[in-house]
Amino acid sequence: MTELLVTNARIVYPATSGFVIDRGWLLARDGSIAGLGAGDPSPGTCQPSADLVEINASGMTLLPGLLNTHMHLYSMYSRGISTGRTSHGFLDVLQDLWWRLDRSLLKDACWMSAMFSGMDSLRCGTTTIVDHHASPNYIAGSLSTLSDALNKLGLRHVLSYEITDRNGIQGAMDGIEENLRFLDEVGTEGTGLASGMIGLHASFTVSDGTLAALRDRVGSRDVGYHIHVAEGAIDEEDSLRKYGKRIVARLDEAGLLGPRSIAVHCVGIDASERSLLAESKTSVVVNTMSNMNNAVGLPAVREMLDAGIQVGIGTDGYTTNMFEEFRNTLVGLRNRYQDPSGFWPEVQRAQIETNADIVSRLAGRPVGRLEPGAAADFILMDYTSPTFINAANAFGHMFFGMSSDLVDTVVVEGKVVVKDHEVLEVDRKSLERESLKVAKDVWEAFDRLV
Ligand SMILES: [Zn+2]
Incomplete structure (x- = not known):
């Protein structure tokens, strides 16, 4: 003992x-x-x-x-990178930066990114990360690689792999399998510091065929889903054009909503979608600094809360620092609604209580609370x-x-x-030397992609 x-x-x-x-x-x-x-x-x-x-x-x-309920550990290798392009919209940001970066990541880069994002998160007082991972050229085993680094650091984590069609059907199927493989490894409610859920990139990169394949493979398992929703206007437009329905209705029909699921961003959703999220008890996680950086606008958080949705706070990989994030969430929302006295208890509840509720449901035990029986x-x-x-x-x-x-x-x-x-258990300086070698490979691969 x-x-x-x-x-x-x-x-x-x-x-x-x-x-x-x-x-x-x-x-x-x-x-x-x-x-x-x-x-x-x-x-x-x-x-x-x-x-x-x-x-x-x-x-x-x-x-x-502190708990970070939407993170991309792999964003670490974007520090100082140059896309060589001017991004004019949300899709440009994905194509110019993120979809080139994630395709440049192999095993060593995944491990190192988890290690450094994890170290920096810990030093900022974050004790749990709910991560949303993508590395299309290293899918099988990638979640275990992240988990290995985070276990070494002693950082609690909930991992998922972003299923998407943008790397072909095989890439989508491999994404499904990696989520299920990791869930089998850690169990539905997790073991030790690790838990799993099923990730999907976003509606506009996941076809009905992929959703059907996912449903077949998941079967009757009780799992949570983690998906970007209506971050940029393209997502909602795509769903209406291809499927004749809004994103959240599509996710609802696919069985992806529920108390263990996380809908991330939700910038462009409407009242009907808010009702579906509230009825299904699906949590929304907002990422204010990322939204402002990508100039996609901020979500209608007041209307979400009025509809009865639980709203948590994540960083979307923009920062590892939850102090910065919850502060910007408050001032961002006050600015959005032009309300200089609004959102104080709402942001407090989102950061302290709702994030704890989200993680506790995924970890299968109380996390983020100061009470007997909760995780220490x-x-x-x-x-x-x-x-x-x-x-x-x-x-x-x-x-x-x-x-x-x-x-x-x-x-x-x-x-x-x-x-x-200082983070114990690891020698940061020697890891930085190793990481520089990996960064060279990652950035060279990034530069080769157009
Ligand atoms: Zn994200």
């Missing part, structure tokens, strides 16, 4: 109905939170036979680890404040006072994985 005891921490659960403990303790046992409270733990709280690690967190603030995933920040902190204003401190720079220690599954701002 392994135990980790944190003492003398200010414990902050910045949810809409959260709490603040000015000086408290938290005990993790075998990967889950065994207890927490004010003051010092009473004698006998720790098991005498346990292998105990203690952290005196005096002067630090403990929060639940939390962060210690070098954060003290010259103003008062209480349950009512805790998210205000997180929003205006805290930042990723202050993440000192990260614990996932009861194990310290970041200490003194």
Whole structure:
């Protein structure tokens, strides 16, 4: 039995109905939170036979680890890349950058991208990533390659492979098989740090034939689906033109909606689609910085929430930093609706509670919460404040006072994985040297693609 005891921490659960403990303790046992409270733990709280690690967190603030519910780890190799082109629209962005990059990724690049995106996520206080992966020239085994890197880092993950027709029928079938293979490997509800779901790129790159093949192969399994929806106008136009129905109606008929499914972006959906998402309890994950960067507009989040949809927050690979993302989500939505006082509790709920609900459903256990029985995933920040902190204003401190720079220690599954701002278990400098060799191959392959 392994135990980790944190003492003398200010414990902050910045949810809409959260709490603040000015000086408290938290005990993790075998990967889950065994207890927490004010003051010092009473004698006998720790098991005498346990292998105990203690952290005196005096002067630090403990929060639940942040969760990123839509990520592309492979985006790491786009850092500093030049497309040599000027992209004039959303499809150009895909064709000029992302669809050239993903076709340039082989096994080493997948592993390295997971390693570096994972390290950077951990250093920013993110303890779970829900990833959406594509590497058309290395499909079979790719999710296990990512999982191997993330397990080494100690980062919780939910993986899926983007099924798409854009690399031919065989590419689509290989995508289906890779999702199912990984689900068989980790089980429907996951094992250890890993869970799986089934990814699809987007409606406009997945034919009815591919959806039928997917349905046949999935059969009666209870799985979640992870798909981009109406990110650019092309997606909805394609669905209406080819199938005579809107995207979400198409996904509904294909059986892809449900409480374990994630519809990403949803910039261009209408009221009928919002109703279908709400009725099916499908979560929507918004990615504000990515949407703004691609100039596709921002989704109608207020109307989604009014319809009863659960809305979470992801980064779409644009950044590994959830502090940046939830801040931009608030200011982006205020700007979209020209409402300078709107969206505070909504963004708070999306980041803290809804993201936790989404991950918990996929991981098959409570994640992202500070309560006994939840996964022991939390962060210690070098954060003290010259103003008062209480349950009512805790998210205000997180929003205006805290930042990723202050993440000192990260614990996932009861194990310290970041200490003194450094990721443990790996030698970053030597990995960077290895990555530079891989980056050369990736960028040369990228340049050869037109
Ligand atoms: Zn995405």
